[in-house]
Amino acid sequence: MISRFLMQDMDRRGTVFLALIAGLAILIPALNLLVPVGSAFHIPTSTMSLWGKYLCYALLAISLDLVWGYCGILSLGHGAFFALGGYAMGMYLMRQIGSRGTYGNPILPDFMVFLNWQELPWYWYGFSSFPFAMLMVLAVPGLLAFIFGWFAFRSRVTGVYLSIITQALTYALLLAFFRNDMGFGGNNGLTDFKDIIGFHVQAQTTRAALFSMTCVMLIAGFLIARGIVVSKLGKVVIAIRDAESRTRFLGYRVDRFKLFVFTVSACMAGVAGALYVPQVGIINPSEFAPANSIETVIWVAVGGRGTLVGAALGAVVVNYAKTVFTSGFMAPYWLFALGALFVFVTIFMPKGILGTARQLLEKRRKPAPAATPEPAPAE
Amino acid sequence: MTAANPGALTSSLLYLDGVSVSFDGFKAIRGLSLTIEPGEMRAIIGPNGAGKTTMMDIITGKTKPDVGTVMFGGSIDLTKLDEAAIANLGIGRKFQKPTVFDFHTIEDNILLALKAPRSVARTLFWKTAAAQAKRIDDILGIIKLGDNRDRLAGSLSHGQKQWLEIGMLLAQDPKLLLVDEPAAGMTDGETAETAVLLKEIARDHSVIVVEHDMGFIRELGVKVTVLHEGSVLAEGPLDQVSANERVVEVYLGR
Numbered sequence: 001m002i003s004r005f006l007m008q009d010m011d012r013r014g015t016v017f018l019a020l021i022a023g024l025a026i027l028i029p030a031l032n033l034l035v036p037v038g039s040a041f042h043i044p045t046s047t048m049s050l051w052g053k054y055l056c057y058a059l060l061a062i063s064l065d066l067v068w069g070y071c072g073i074l075s076l077g078h079g080a081f082f083a084l085g086g087y088a089m090g091m092y093l094m095r096q097i098g099s100r101g102t103y104g105n106p107i108l109p110d111f112m113v114f115l116n117w118q119e120l121p122w123y124w125y126g127f128s129s130f131p132f133a134m135l136m137v138l139a140v141p142g143l144l145a146f147i148f149g150w151f152a153f154r155s156r157v158t159g160v161y162l163s164i165i166t167q168a169l170t171y172a173l174l175l176a177f178f179r180n181d182m183g184f185g186g187n188n189g190l191t192d193f194k195d196i197i198g199f200h201v202q203a204q205t206t207r208a209a210l211f212s213m214t215c216v217m218l219i220a221g222f223l224i225a226r227g228i229v230v231s232k233l234g235k236v237v238i239a240i241r242d243a244e245s246r247t248r249f250l251g252y253r254v255d256r257f258k259l260f261v262f263t264v265s266a267c268m269a270g271v272a273g274a275l276y277v278p279q280v281g282i283i284n285p286s287e288f289a290p291a292n293s294i295e296t297v298i299w300v301a302v303g304g305r306g307t308l309v310g311a312a313l314g315a316v317v318v319n320y321a322k323t324v325f326t327s328g329f330m331a332p333y334w335l336f337a338l339g340a341l342f343v344f345v346t347i348f349m350p351k352g353i354l355g356t357a358r359q360l361l362e363k364r365r366k367p368a369p370a371a372t373p374e375p376a377p378a379e
Numbered sequence: 380m381t382a383a384n385p386g387a388l389t390s391s392l393l394y395l396d397g398v399s400v401s402f403d404g405f406k407a408i409r410g411l412s413l414t415i416e417p418g419e420m421r422a423i424i425g426p427n428g429a430g431k432t433t434m435m436d437i438i439t440g441k442t443k444p445d446v447g448t449v450m451f452g453g454s455i456d457l458t459k460l461d462e463a464a465i466a467n468l469g470i471g472r473k474f475q476k477p478t479v480f481d482f483h484t485i486e487d488n489i490l491l492a493l494k495a496p497r498s499v500a501r502t503l504f505w506k507t508a509a510a511q512a513k514r515i516d517d518i519l520g521i522i523k524l525g526d527n528r529d530r531l532a533g534s535l536s537h538g539q540k541q542w543l544e545i546g547m548l549l550a551q552d553p554k555l556l557l558v559d560e561p562a563a564g565m566t567d568g569e570t571a572e573t574a575v576l577l578k579e580i581a582r583d584h585s586v587i588v589v590e591h592d593m594g595f596i597r598e599l600g601v602k603v604t605v606l607h608e609g610s611v612l613a614e615g616p617l618d619q620v621s622a623n624e625r626v627v628e629v630y631l632g633r
């Protein structure tokens with residue numbers, strides 16, 4: 001039943017996307033591990049991890065597209081769910097360091113020893129267990145989204161107001177996580193990781209496995225999001241986006257539908273964050289920066305809102321451009337370039353890269369549009 | 380407020396008494412009282428701004444009255460419920476400005492309206508049963524949009540959207556239908572067909588129709604309520620109402 005749910009009405013675009021990501025999951029690690037370093041086909045570990053990071057962003061973008069593209073909820077705080085997932089993973093990785101830290105304390109992470117803490121705060125309990133930490137990767141963002149959404153959607157906060165409070169949410173978390181007494185490493189965040197389920201995080205094979213895992217999770221996230229949007233629930237959600245009050249008059253409890261997609265989306269963003277942390281080696285409060293969440297919106301807009309595949313594409317394209325841009329002499333102008341890109345896409349490509357590409361294809365396929373008789377709408 | 384006299388209320392499907400609502404001090408509805416019997420079709424007429432649409436807003440939970448009783452099925456206080464709950468009780472509505480889901484196909488518009496469980500879980504794992512598919516086909520046939528079922532609703536003409544919305548009402552299969560200006564923007568031919576369709580629907584549903592088109596009202600041949608400045612000015616058969624001096628003065632005579 002589950003596979004039928006995930007695969008129903010699979011279209012060509014989705015199939016190509018799945019095949020591509022599955023291909024990358026095998027090909028990139030193979031080129032990294034099996035091809036000798038001197039060869040032209042060898043992919044350096046750093047490049048592989050960089051692409052792993054892009055794919056984490058792609059998963060984050062898909063999660064945002066689910067709520068924004070399909071349900072019309074413009075969340076400007078999705079970075080918060082991503083970062084919370086990241087922190088949950090970071091806490092697990094910190095506990096794995098054990099007595100190998102600078103201060104050699106078998107229980108307390110270095111930053112706690114430094115702050116003269118005597119015992120582990122209760123909310124760190126359990127994080128030495130991988131399954132528990134993975135549960136928290138889903139549960140913490142999911143629960144926050146659920147509580148936040150419960151209040152926001154029930155009191156019918158929509159549009160700009162909702163966007164502003166999501167932005168405030170991530171900003172509040174940014175400030176909170178900056179504080180040393182919160183017990184999350186303050187300013188420096190969590191870093192210097194050693195092992196993940198017994199494997200050294202820096203090892204080439206671990207990196208390759210993390211990359212493949214990212215691909216797998218991206219595929220899973222895409223399938224779940226797609227399963228949702230093509231279901232009848234997805235139709236309700238689109239109806240809410242386009243005519244919210246009309247949907248209510250049909251008897252649908254709009255707040256519950258919004259809460260469902262928002263919570264699922266937050267869990268997905270949390271998974272993206274959890275995969276991101278071991279690949280970049282650090283999580284710190286800057287991940288909560290409001291600008292991060294806004295950038296995510298731009299990726300989705302650039303790729304094509306309400307297409308899922310487009311969102312993933314946008315995340316990769318924009319971040320690839322960012323890497324190229326910020327490593328050259330144009331680095332100081334990146335934000336301007338990003339802003340310009342956003343303005344350009346909004347004005348000239350309102351459907352994003354994917355929508356525009358499809359329009360062009362369709363135009364080419366039927367060269368003489370006047371020749372196809374369209375039933376003239378009786379005005 | 381609880382039902383003061385349950386005996387008198389249980390027989391009517393919809394019971395409004397002493398309902399008032401004001402917007403920023405402007406009294407859109409003042410002391411409105413109205414009763415609809417099970418199976419009845421009622422036409423509501425009245426000048427622009429008389430409060431016809433606002434009355435529907437009150438019944439469907441969009442607007443909460445400042446004072447007054449709004450009872451459904453004899454004992455259910457509609458003022459305590461929200462839009463979704465009222466819709467699920469069996470009150471369906473067609474809006475004055477046709478509102479369909481533009482980015483859904485015609486068929487999906489009907490599917491969304493179709494009487495079925497409305498919960499998150501049930502819609503997530505929904506499979507349209509054969510009987511339901513047949514019902515959708517039937518409705519598409521009735522509203523004459525069967526050949527266009529895969530077209531996006533946004534591409535329909537105004538008149539077709541009106542019909543689609545009536546089709547959505549049929550799919551909902553409510554006990555009471557509130558139909559706000561169904562013939563607006565239609566040709567005379569379409570208007571006549573709409574009257575036939577509504578009469579058909581009224582055979583097994585209670586219906587409240589708001590219209591400005593007098594020919595259409597005459598066609599329906601039902602009891603008429605005239606609203607003016609938020610309350611009932613006259614009520615009765617069309618001929619009797621249109622002979623009423625006050626009605627002629629404020630509405631018909633213009």
Ligand SMILES: Nc1ncnc2c1ncn2[C@@H]1O[C@H](COP(=O)(O)OP(=O)(O)OP(=O)(O)O)[C@@H](O)[C@H]1O
Nearest residue numbers: 402403407425426427428429430431432433434475
């Ligand atoms: N939400 C609102 N806020 C402020 N004023 C409102 C609101 N809804 C209705 N009104 C006012 O209440 C009055 C009654 O409006 P309503 O739409 O019910 O009239 P109507 O009888 O349906 O008229 P029409 O025939 O033009 O559709 C109007 O003066 C309108 O401006």
Ligand SMILES: [Mg+2]
Nearest residue numbers: 431432433475
């Ligand atoms: Mg009106």
